[in-house]
Amino acid sequence: MEKTYIFGHKNPDTDSITSSLVMENLERKSGNTEAKAYRLGKINKETGYVLKQLNVQAPEMLEEIPEKAKVILVDHNSFAQSIQGIENTEILKVIDHHAISNFETKAPLFYIAEPVGCTATILYELYEMNRIEIEPIIAGLMLSAIISDTLLFKSPTCTPKDKEVAEKLAKIAKIDIQSYGMEMLKAGTDLSDYTAEELINIDSKETEANGIKMQIAQVNTASIEDVLKEKANIEKAIKDFMDKNGIELFVFAITDIINSNSQIITLGRTDIVEKAFNVKLQDNMAFLPGVVSRKKQLIPPIKENA
């Protein structure tokens, strides 16, 4: 049997890391003994907390992918968000919950996407469909992904199905959702020892619309003001990043997960942002009340106005 590489997107969040590990488990239990989870970047603090609590090792870092390698993508489909050379691999499966863009295969494949809040919710259904039992640690990994992606069910991306699945998983994992979830999210908001350059890369996604290359980054915090102390350095890091990567619009969202609002710092084609949110920028910034979801509240209006 040939090796199968499983990984989520670059700048991995908790869903990308845990879904790789969960998919490895599901594949192995389905007979694909050569399935192996990888990661495409540094483990963030929230994910670090999850892995420590559940006593699970982080997947190995994948630096490059061999040509024609067999691959399973979780939590993403866009080649721009995947590993370099992905277009020369054989993609066997995709398990995802994002819009489809910049994705193409030569051969038919197994592709399942649903408009739910989290990849783990779909993985839960695959365990059900294949009648494979979910072990407590695997349940804990999936639950953590749902808590992370839905900000403890508060994000508009959260669907009734995500919540229902999370409750079933919490029972299997014997985890109290509220207390564990708050600790986990709080661990992710500890931004104290990141440099500005690291901050804009913690959870950053490249996208494109109307031929314009855009980068939308996001950090979660309990205090927007704390992050803004670094504003000058953040702007410099954004400028350097844009120059280096040919990005025409950069949006950096600082999301207050306690009050469910975001402050954005944006550079480049900011006319698009002003149109998208019907705001006038001040000092390259705007406050977006109620905005917490990049996928549902940031990317669609930006793309539509590009």
Next chain:
Amino acid sequence: MEKTYIFGHKNPDTDSITSSLVMENLERKSGNTEAKAYRLGKINKETGYVLKQLNVQAPEMLEEIPEKAKVILVDHNSFAQSIQGIENTEILKVIDHHAISNFETKAPLFYIAEPVGCTATILYELYEMNRIEIEPIIAGLMLSAIISDTLLFKSPTCTPKDKEVAEKLAKIAKIDIQSYGMEMLKAGTDLSDYTAEELINIDSKETEANGIKMQIAQVNTASIEDVLKEKANIEKAIKDFMDKNGIELFVFAITDIINSNSQIITLGRTDIVEKAFNVKLQDNMAFLPGVVSRKKQLIPPIKENA
């Protein structure tokens, strides 16, 4: 509730027509009472036979799609094979068994694809997953699609799952697979009253590789020689089609479904075809022994050599 348009690809084959009807049934049984099946082209003779045998009305022809309409695609994902204006609709779901290409959405959606021989095989699983009973006529429609797409299980695209599902459906529909299947396929090989222009359009798909626009058409027959009597007219029709649509390579496969071989007539960038199949064309033709599947045996080598 808003209307939902359901349709398969242009130049519809039996899978595209029956899967639209079946998906309408599944959606309605799941509570989407505004779901309605459509077709993007003429009903071919094989499909005509199926609808007559099962006493089912053909879906209505869809001439244009309103902007922002809610859409479900079956049996295709490529915008090039869909209705004009598809990029301005809201695609809710895709149920398909093809490679993903030239497909993009703004929002997350329900997308399920599997590398099986027929869309109906996946639809069967969706009935199972949602615990919805399959009525005999619906089973007959799905069975017909599997017989059509797999050439009665003889095509290399046929998977064990397609066969297994077909056998279950045959029981529900109370249909004898072999005798019904042979009659159905034979009905499709009656090409007698098609003009050359119609022949190359019965089942024709546009695709692209390396920036080269290609059209791969196919007809099923019990006698390649009979079809070749029209060779001069077919070549003229191909030339006209290529000029009108800016196609750089046209491959017309005449597939002998009794002996499982194909004769191709090809015009344009035929150097690609010669490389792809390691053949030397004679009079714009080549005989490809054992080749019956466009998806598995024609398109991949052509794309790889483009």
